[in-house]
Amino acid sequence: MVRMVDVFKEYANGVKALKGVSFELNAGEFAFLVGPSGSGKSTIISLLVGEIAPTDGLVIVNGQDMDNIKMRKMPYLRRTIGTIFQDFRLIEYKSVYENVAFAMRVIGASSKDIRQRVPYVLELVGLEYKAKSRPDELSGGEQQRVAVARALVNNPKLIIADEPTGNLDPARSLEILLLLKKINELGTTVLVVTHEKPLVDQFSQRVIAIDGGRIVSDAMDRYYNYESQ
Amino acid sequence: MRVNRNRAFYYIREGISSIFAHSLMSFASICIIIAFLVIMGSFIMLALNINALIGELVSENIILAYVHENLSESDARALEPRLRSIPNISNVTFISREEALQSFIGRYSYTDRFDDIDVTVFRHRYAIYVDDVSQIAQTQAALQHIRELARINANHSLAQTLVSFRTVVSWISVIVIAVLLVISLFIIQNTIKLATYERREEIALMKMVGATNAFIRWPFIIEGFILGMTGSILAFLAIRGLYELALSNMMQFEGGFFTLISFSTNISIPLFLLFIGIGFAVGVGGSGIALNRYLKV
Numbered sequence: 299m300v301r302m303v304d305v306f307k308e309y310a311n312g313v314k315a316l317k318g319v320s321f322e323l324n325a326g327e328f329a330f331l332v333g334p335s336g337s338g339k340s341t342i343i344s345l346l347v348g349e350i351a352p353t354d355g356l357v358i359v360n361g362q363d364m365d366n367i368k369m370r371k372m373p374y375l376r377r378t379i380g381t382i383f384q385d386f387r388l389i390e391y392k393s394v395y396e397n398v399a400f401a402m403r404v405i406g407a408s409s410k411d412i413r414q415r416v417p418y419v420l421e422l423v424g425l426e427y428k429a430k431s432r433p434d435e436l437s438g439g440e441q442q443r444v445a446v447a448r449a450l451v452n453n454p455k456l457i458i459a460d461e462p463t464g465n466l467d468p469a470r471s472l473e474i475l476l477l478l479k480k481i482n483e484l485g486t487t488v489l490v491v492t493h494e495k496p497l498v499d500q501f502s503q504r505v506i507a508i509d510g511g512r513i514v515s516d517a518m519d520r521y522y523n524y525e526s527q
Numbered sequence: 528m529r530v531n532r533n534r535a536f537y538y539i540r541e542g543i544s545s546i547f548a549h550s551l552m553s554f555a556s557i558c559i560i561i562a563f564l565v566i567m568g569s570f571i572m573l574a575l576n577i578n579a580l581i582g583e584l585v586s587e588n589i590i591l592a593y594v595h596e597n598l599s600e601s602d603a604r605a606l607e608p609r610l611r612s613i614p615n616i617s618n619v620t621f622i623s624r625e626e627a628l629q630s631f632i633g634r635y636s637y638t639d640r641f642d643d644i645d646v647t648v649f650r651h652r653y654a655i656y657v658d659d660v661s662q663i664a665q666t667q668a669a670l671q672h673i674r675e676l677a678r679i680n681a682n683h684s685l686a687q688t689l690v691s692f693r694t695v696v697s698w699i700s701v702i703v704i705a706v707l708l709v710i711s712l713f714i715i716q717n718t719i720k721l722a723t724y725e726r727r728e729e730i731a732l733m734k735m736v737g738a739t740n741a742f743i744r745w746p747f748i749i750e751g752f753i754l755g756m757t758g759s760i761l762a763f764l765a766i767r768g769l770y771e772l773a774l775s776n777m778m779q780f781e782g783g784f785f786t787l788i789s790f791s792t793n794i795s796i797p798l799f800l801l802f803i804g805i806g807f808a809v810g811v812g813g814s815g816i817a818l819n820r821y822l823k824v
């Protein structure tokens with residue numbers, strides 16, 4: 299599903315964000331990617347969604363080598379990935395329903411499919427009764443659930459969440475993670491980036507830990523203890 | 528490529544809502560296209576009128592070539608093929624000295640003073656018509672090489688003045704039109720750039736969920752298209768109105784020096800198509816330039 303082999307990334311300004319990262323994520327897996335701020339987590343995500351290219355190494359997503367992908371094929375690869383961000387990235391002037399439908403419309407889905415699928419995912423995230431609301435009428439947790447619904451609506455194989463709980467209080471954060479776990483149980487591969495140890499500790503899951511651009515630990519059910527280094 | 532009807536509606540709806548999202552820039556785009564096309568249209572109508580006038584003068588203004596009096600009528604008539612072989616000559620008519628005399632007398636029929644005039648006073652002559660008045664001096668020079676011709680009379684100064692006037696007008700209009708074209712493209716391009724800038728977050732989202740570049744572009748292309756078409760249609764209505772106003776004002780100078788050509792369908796239809804074509808090119812071209820710079824990510 300996702301494979302990184304000895305990946306290096308040096309930005310144009312000379313910052314070496316990744317220094318030989320290798321890991322693999324199998325279909326149907328749920329994993330946390332943890333690490334302090336600046337350790338290279340978002341860089342990994344940008345590589346996975348094809349926003350940037352690696353300086354060296356292999357990045358494979360859903361069977362596609364991201365280094366050799368034709369620009370023309372990139373949109374179709376991105377349709378197999380659902381992405382969620384800390385800042386939700388909702389369109390302010392569109393209703394909850396339209397924000398979710400947007401992701402289907404812009405890949406050319408028929409209105410019939412949209413009418414069937416959007417209510418289904420809104421129900422899945424528990425927001426069917428807020429379909430007509432605007433994002434600014436919702437709490438942060440609800441807004442993130444809209445973003446989850448949008449990431450989900452095109453039925454991706456992989457969901458990547460970059461600090462999805464960064465703007466939420468602990469109770470809402472747990473809610474979002476439980477939701478992502480539920481989506482994983484329905485068959486989607488999920489990678490959650492976070493630096494919130496207490497949250498990760500509530501789950502018994504694989505934790506990939508990164509520090510200074512290198513993987514420092516990759517194990518089940520264990521948050522890497524950065525302080526003791 | 529099959530265009531899904533849902534998708535076409537989506538593009539059009541997005542394109543229109545974008546126009547109203549920055550209505551001031553859209554208004555400016557339409558205005559500059561109107562200004563551009565109205566000025567261009569005015570130059571075109573001016574040029575058409577000058578051409579019509581030159582055409583009229585050409586049919587009146589001919590070169591008269593007098594044949595040496597020592598040539599017989601048959602020898603004089605035999606010159607015709609040689610005259611016809613000279614470039615720029617469209618038609619040649621032989622006028623014998625008798626015909627010349629008759630027409631001279633006819634012009635002064637109010638008097639009998641010329642009744643006993645001797646026909647040998649007149650020379651055989653050719654009335655020569657040219658294709659291009661601006662080349663008349665060269666044609667005249669070529670005629671002067673024929674020894675059998677005694678004298679060449681080309682009364683063409685007015686035609687020449689008009690021709691040089693037309694040249695000046697053409698140059699000015701080419702420059703003005705080129706400048707306006709660049710300005711229009713620039714303004715449309717900036718309008719579309721503004722539209723893409725206003726929607727940069729949406730565009731980023733579209734890319735994130737896997738929209739193709741073509742899909743992202745279409746609404747902006749349609750926006751440019753609508754601006755271009757609106758401008759060109761309004762400009763056509765304006766030029767038609769202005770020209771008809773000019774026509775009705777010219778009517779008041781009855782028996783004036785010249786009359787304006789009418790705004791008939793063989794002028795209005797090509798002009799309309801030209802306007803539409805330019806509106807299309809400027810609108811779609813301008814948005815194309817803006818998008819290529821913006822969507823390369």
Ligand SMILES: Nc1ncnc2c1ncn2[C@@H]1O[C@H](COP(=O)(O)OP(=O)(O)O)[C@@H](O)[C@H]1O
Nearest residue numbers: 309311313315334335336337338339340341342
């Ligand atoms: N676009 C960029 N250009 C230059 N340097 C960057 C860019 N993005 C991130 N970096 C640098 O790369 C390192 C890793 O950043 P990032 O992957 O965002 O870490 P994290 O998400 O773990 O906080 C940091 O030192 C950061 O400053």
Ligand SMILES: [Mg+2]
Nearest residue numbers: 339340341460
């Ligand atoms: Mg980050």
